[in-house]
Amino acid sequence: MLGVLLSLSFVHLVTQAAPPTGSPVPCKRCCDDLQPAEDSAAPPAAGGYNQVPQVRAYINMTILKGDKGDRGERGTPGKTGPEGPPGAIGPMGSKGSKGQAGLPGDPCKVQHAAFSVGRRKSLHSLEAYQALIFDTVFVNLDNHFNMFSGKFVCHTPGIYFFNVNIHTWNFKETYLHIMRNEAEQAIVYAQPSDRSIMQSQSLMLDLNVNDEVWVRLYKRERENAIYSDDVDIYVTFNGHLIKASSE
DSSP states (O other): OHHHHHHHHHHHHHHTOOOOOSSOOOOOOTTTTSOOOTTOOOOOOOSSSOOOOOOOOOOOGGGGOOOOOOOOOOOOOOOOOOOOOOOOOOOOOOOOOOOOOOOOOOOOOOOOOEEEEEEOSOEEOOSSOEEOOOOEEEEEGGGOEETTTTEEEOSSOEEEEEEEEEEBOTTSBEEEEEEETTEEEEEEEEOOOSSOOEEEEEEEEEEOTTOEEEEEEOOTTSOBEEOOOSSSOOEEEEEEEEEETTO
């Protein structure tokens, strides 16, 4: 292959050789420039173009490009470049599948407190104050109402609702208080009358632990009484927790 290329380059150089300078040379035969043989008596040709042109080899390297070599070994990784600016927020992806159900949580601790009691006996005032004692239980959660003292004892602090209902006695005054510990909170009152009537009082109290709520009959500075009998219950006392302080 290299020999062919050299031959082509030689022909190319011959065709591009510059003509001799000077006066025009007459037409000659192609063999006139040949030197006579040593044993020949013929004289050498005189004058004319008998110089061989100088030949310079020229190789076009662009056509000598070889086949592609094998891939070299991978170089060592370079140093980490500086962190680029954050890119734009991409579009929202599709909604994922529903995950597995978690473990069951702790049961909700709802606190309760409630009572409802009644009295079947009448009561008259004495020289001292009297706590209204009840003999019938309708509701008494966790025994927070003490049937012996007639008092509700707070075990769960919070807001409570209380209600008392009584029946008056003919021609006698009715005078009671709903008490919180030893403090009067609300009165239940009816003037003397020839007719007996039902009286009621309600209120809400914000209680602390061990607070006591009860009903007190006024002492004998004035004649007062409440009515009831063994057949029907005329006197009731009720209370329940509305909202615990811990909620």
